[in-house]
Amino acid sequence: MPSFRDRLAAARAGWSSGRISWQPSTAERRSRAVGPEGRRRLRMSSRAPGQIGAHWAPTRELVHTVFQGVTVLTAVAALLFTARSLDYTADATSATRQQMHLSEQGQISDRFGKAVDQLGQEGENKLSIRLGGIYALERVMRDSADDEPTVIEVLCAFIRTHAPRPLKTPEHVNTSSLDVRAAVTVLARRPNPNANQNQRLDLADTLLGLPGVALSGAHLARTSLFGADLLRADLSGADLSGADLRHANLGGANLQEANLSGAGLIGADLRGADLRHVDLRGAGLIGADVRGAGLIGADLRGADLRHVDLRGANLSTTNLRDANLDGANVDAATLLPHGVARPTPSPTR
Structure with missing residues (x-):
């Protein structure tokens, strides 16, 4: 390619001869043809790829930062909207429940x-x-x-x-x-x-005639059943702890596995009753009639059995620890647990 000095010399020679022989180079003609914007693009295209990336890097970082900010703001707005919606829903649900409760109470x-x-x-x-x-x-x-x-x-x-x-x-x-x-x-x-x-049923001063009543599993703890007629009643598994059953008629009643701990059974009629595995701990049975009752596995620890009629009763598998048997009526058919002394029978009533 001719140097600038050579082209200048040629121009002078052409001037002197009445014409200009110097022509612009191909690159110069292309530059003039495309204008300022084209020249800028040509300059950009002539740069190396690394230079172009470096040129746009700040712009990309700015766009990425703005995009992240918009995303975060959108998420926060969505969370706030959701929280407000949940609060509104909770308030509406609470109000509905209160209204339903009032309606139900009415x-x-x-x-x-x-x-x-x-x-x-x-x-x-x-x-x-x-x-x-x-x-x-x-x-x-x-x-x-x-x-x-x-x-x-x-x-x-x-x-x-x-x-x-x-x-x-x-x-x-x-x-x-x-x-x-x-x-x-x-x-x-x-x-x-x-x-x-x-817990307690106030049936004081009542006299109930409930022969054969079905009260299996009944909750009658501390209930007054003084003198009640419960002949052949089904009280299996019932809770009669602390109940007042003085002079009650429980003849032939099913009291299997019932809880009679602490119950008052003074003078009660328990003849032929099913007392298997019954809990009679601390119960007061003074003067009760237990003849012919089934007492297999009964718990009579600490029970007051003074003057109880135990003739013919089988107590061989009962727990009589600390029970008071003073004056209890026993006979040859009465079976007591091993190691329990036979009480001296009380005078015939």
Whole structure:
């Protein structure tokens, strides 16, 4: 390629001869043809790849940073929206639950009022209405634990009113009416018997005639059943701990695996009763009649068995540790655990 000096010399020579012989190079002509923007692109295209990347690197970093910022802001906005939506949903759910609770309480109050009205219907011809009220109250008791103590009080009051103890205890206890038996049964299977306010049934000053009643697994702890007629009743597995069963008739009753710990059984009639594996720890059986009762595996630790009639009773597998057998009536057929001294029989009553 001619140098600038050579081209300049040629131009001078051409000038002197009346024409200019110097022509621009191909690159110069291309540069003039494309204009300023084209020249910029040509310069960029003539750069090495590394130079182009370096030229655009700051721009790419800026775009990446902006994109990340927009993404983060979008995520934060989405989280805030979700949190607000959840708060709104929680508030709406809480309000709905409160409304439902109030509605349910209103319905329960209506049901309770109607059941009490039914329970107050007097007369033999209203027996079915009273029974309906008793079972309606049971449903209220099961649907609302808060109302259970009130239902218990109402049913206990009903029993005390309809089965009062006479001033003079009769020789024979009349069978209680169907509605009284139903009320006792409902109370015995109340859903939350171990709650403090639900443990004890106030049946004081009542005289119940419940022969053959089915109360298996009943919750009757500390209940007053003084003098009750429970002949051949099914009380298997029942909780009668601390119950007042003095002078009660439990002849032939099924008390298998029942809890009678601490119960008062003074003068009770337990002839022929099934007392297998019964818990009688600390029970008071002074003067009770236990002739012919099945006592296999019974726990009588600390029981007061003074003057109890044990003639013909099989106590060979019972636990009599610390039991008081003073004056108990035994005979040749009475079987006692190994190592337990035979008591001296009390005088014939």
